[in-house]
Amino acid sequence: MIAAAALPLLVAAVWATLRGIEAAGLTEGPGLEHAWLWAPVGALLVVQTVLFACERPHRAKASTTDAWHVAVVVPVFNEDRAYLRAALTALAAQTRRPDAVHVVDDGSVHDYTEVRAWWTDHARAAGIRTTWQRTANRGKRHAQAQALKEAGNPDIVVTVDSDAKLAHDALHEILQPFADPRVQGCAGLVLAANHRSTLLSRFTDLYFVANQLVDRSALSPLGAVMVSPGSLAAYRASVLTDNLHTYLTERFLGRQVQFSDDSLLTLFALLKGRVVQQPTAIVLTAMPERPGHHLRQYLRWMRGSTIRSLWRARYLPLTHPAFVAQVLRWFLQLLCTGAICWLAVLHLRHSTTPSPWLIAVPLALGYAQALRYLTVRRDDETPEYQLVTWLLTPLALLWAGTVLRAVRWYAIATCGNTDWGTRAAGPEVSLAPS
Structure with a gap:
């Protein structure tokens, strides 16, 4: 399946590159934009596709992973009770069960008394040590730190969001890469649990899953994954314990940073060694529906x-693959935004009909990239439904290229605002009763 998804993308990327090279000799007219846009974008996708084809699930001996003490940390803040119960149920049903699960209620407005009582009994029956604390609201990082105090001295710490339902073998899978002593962190693959709820949740599932299997899959063979998702990530315990003070006190422009905890933990792991993705470690999480x-x-x-x-x-060596990838991200963000603005001005100024290549090339590349969505085999979905979702690629591209691009630039301009921004008064997504 990996080769089947990689080959069409490679063909499309080479085609886009050749179109750019062909247009490079033009000095005016609709061919100009192809030279400085499609050539570098296509070349980058060629590299990403080759690296994607190199990604393989990591494997370790059972005797190795079974010997580790694995603690799962679950911070909870105003979570829907049904989602929280589903997340905890999935932890107890793992093929490789965690040794301990530590839940911290970070001052939620909800009363989780019934869920807590049920989970305490359920975990005991499953042979899992568990703790459940309620603290004053101080943010996700402090909730994780409080859970870490209860964990004792684990070998591996797994961070799981309170709405994240792990596939039955997700914990087993995410532990596999740690047989390599260089690996300090591992990212799981996040799918939308509520992708059938609205059109928005459906095409954002397509967009985010494809991005994970493009960007993270390309960086994983290099050991340079830059963000491990909060829904499912694993770290050697020393990554957290050695950096706990910095993690809890991070400030930017004089304000305490309350978000981006996942990417900071990943940066700590990158500074100690390799961070990879295990695409077979699957977790279902709640995506926004509005x-x-x-x-x-x-x-x-x-x-x-x-x-x-x-x-x-600031902190990564200039030769680190993650640093190089970061520079490329900046370049492509500026390039694509500049292309959109330039083309808008050019065609409005000359009142010309846009070249069909301006639609055909990005659409072909988008469909080719999104093919990776079809490589994921879901227990909650049929291949036919996934195929129809894949056909929504133009909608996802339009949304990402216009609305989300504008939001990104606004975020850059307002990055000094470090508040969380969601779920302050209660859950924004609820699990409908079955």
């Missing part, structure tokens, strides 16, 4: 991404 929630979440992510990119530039 535009307002979606945009606030993305704004928070992009503000965090801006801060984190500055930290990578």
Whole structure:
């Protein structure tokens, strides 16, 4: 399946590159934009596709991973009770069960008394040590730190969001890369649990899954994954314990940073060794179902991404693959935004009909990239439904290229606002009763 997805993307990327080279000799007219846009974009996709084809699930001996003490940390803040219960149920049903699960309620407005009582009994029956604390609201990082105090001295710490339902073998899979002593962190593959709820949650599932299998899959063979998702990530315990003070006290422009915790933990891991992705470690999480929630979440992510990119530039060696990838991201962001603005001015000024290549090339590349979405085999979906979702690629491209691009630039301009921005008064996504 990897080769099947990589080959069409490679063909499309080479085609885009050749179109750019062909247009490079033009000095005016609609061919100009192809030279400085499609050639570098296509060349980058060629490299990404080759690296994607190199990604393989890591494998370790069972005797190795079973010997580790694995602690799962679950911070909770105003989570929907049904989602939280589903997340905890999935932890107890793992093929490789965690040794301990530490839940911290970070001052939620909800009363989780019934869920807590049920989980305490359920975990005991499953042979899992568990703790459940309620603290004053101080943010996700402090909740994780409080859970870490209860964990004792684990070998591996797994961070799981309170709405994240792990596939039955996700914990087993995410532990596999740590048989390599150089690996300090591992990212799971995040899918939308509620992709059937709205059109927005459906095509954002397509967009985000494809991005994970493009960007992270390209960086994983280099040991340079830049963000491990909060829904499912694993780290050697020393990554957290050695950097706990910095993690809890990070400040930017004089303000305490309350978000981007996942990318900061990943940066700590990168400074100690390799960070990889295990695409077979699958987790289902709740995606925003309404535009307002979606945009606030993305704004928070992009503000965090801006801060984190500055930290990578400051602390990573110039030769580190993650530093190089960060520079390429800046370049492509400026290039694509500049292309959109330039083309708008050019065609408005000359009242010319846009070249069909301006639609055909990005559409072909988008469809080719999104083919990776079809390589994921889901227990909750049929291949036919996934195929129809893949056909929504133009909608995802339009949304990402216009609305999300504007939000990203706004986030860069307002990155000094370090508030969380969602779920202050309660859950924004609820699990409908079955």
